[in-house]
Amino acid sequence: MKKDPLKVFTDLESGELSKLDSSNPNESFNNTVWSKALQDKHYSESGSLAHRLSAAVCQKNEGYKYVAQLQCLKLKSQRSSETRSHEIRKGDTYCSNVIVIPGPSEDNCEHIAKVVVFYDLKTTGLSRQSSITQISAVSEKLEFNRYATPTQEISEDASRVTGIRFNTATNELLYNDEPVSNKHPQQVLLDFIQFLMSLCASDKTIVLTAHNNRRFDSIILTHQVTAHGVQPNVESLEHLLKNKVLSRTILKKLEDSSLSYNHLKIAYHRDGFDGLFYLLSEKTDSGKARISNNRRVIQKLADFFLMKNDFITVYTCIDK
Numbered sequence: 001m002k003k004d005p006l007k008v009f010t011d012l013e014s015g016e017l018s019k020l021d022s023s024n025p026n027e028s029f030n031n032t033v034w035s036k037a038l039q040d041k042h043y044s045e046s047g048s049l050a051h052r053l054s055a056a057v058c059q060k061n062e063g064y065k066y067v068a069q070l071q072c073l074k075l076k077s078q079r080s081s082e083t084r085s086h087e088i089r090k091g092d093t094y095c096s097n098v099i100v101i102p103g104p105s106e107d108n109c110e111h112i113a114k115v116v117v118f119y120d121l122k123t124t125g126l127s128r129q130s131s132i133t134q135i136s137a138v139s140e141k142l143e144f145n146r147y148a149t150p151t152q153e154i155s156e157d158a159s160r161v162t163g164i165r166f167n168t169a170t171n172e173l174l175y176n177d178e179p180v181s182n183k184h185p186q187q188v189l190l191d192f193i194q195f196l197m198s199l200c201a202s203d204k205t206i207v208l209t210a211h212n213n214r215r216f217d218s219i220i221l222t223h224q225v226t227a228h229g230v231q232p233n234v235e236s237l238e239h240l241l242k243n244k245v246l247s248r249t250i251l252k253k254l255e256d257s258s259l260s261y262n263h264l265k266i267a268y269h270r271d272g273f274d275g276l277f278y279l280l281s282e283k284t285d286s287g288k289a290r291i292s293n294n295r296r297v298i299q300k301l302a303d304f305f306l307m308k309n310d311f312i313t314v315y316t317c318i319d320k
Contacts, residue, residue: 147182
């Protein structure tokens with residue numbers, strides 16, 4: 001290995017070598033490259049290496065004015081992105097019945113259309129594994145009331161509070177000693193789900209409210225729905241989490257940003273992958289992406305809607 005380099009330099013005349021220019025420009029460029037890609041950092045397998053070298057070349061050829069030029073291009077791109085995000089959220093403004101997706105800086109509560117349902121459960125006991133004996137609910141002028149055949153023995157304490165007993169001799173469910181019509185708990189739960197679904201449109205959210213809801217009613221209801229296998233096929237963000245389309249971190253960001261499953265579906269319908277990208281990567285007041293600008297995360301969402309072929313109703317626009 002030593003002989004070959006020596007042969008090269010032996011064949012060269014010192015007089016010819018003395019005519020070469022200074023190596024300072026090369027050293028200067030090397031220093032510029034090293035300032036962008038530090039020697040003590042490993043960038044050879046990084047996607048940013050090409051950008052770092054490009055920045056060094058720009059500084060060599062254009063001087064530091066290239067920074068101002070890049071800033072102008074960045075601002076221009078940002079304004080274009082903001083315009084596209086606004087178009088995705090607003091949709092075709094000349095159409096009627098168009099759903100507007102809320103922006104990142106808008107009040108979350110103000111733009112979430114809600115249907116509040118007040119409900120109450122009667123059970124066979126105080127245990128969280130208790131069986132439901134009655135579901136009652138009201139929303140505005142609509143009411144729901146069903147009695148369920150108990151799958152467990154009703155405790156005396158529960159009967160004293162609810163007034164519901166089961167007469168094993170006559171196989172009847174009694175409320176205040178009067179027989180009442182009752183159904184299997186699975187059918188009662190299905191009827192309740194149908195009642196809830198009849199209350200809301202695609203752009204509204206059902207809010208279940210009850211006394212001691214968090215510590216008792218919601219736990220009992222969730223357990224019974226799971227036990228009887230009547231979980232509705234609801235289009236929700238939880239549905240995306242269950243199908244591993246998005247992570248729990250992204251789910252939390254979507255909920256905090258007032259974006260629903262239907263909003264994602266609308267954005268995809270309006271412009272496919274780009275619709276989702278401009279919606280989720282829209283800048284907040286702090287300058288950060290509203291949800292994420294990770295293209296792989298957004299691509300999984302786009303692939304899900306493409307596979308599902310989940311398009312919403314398109315309202316016909318007629319120019320007058």
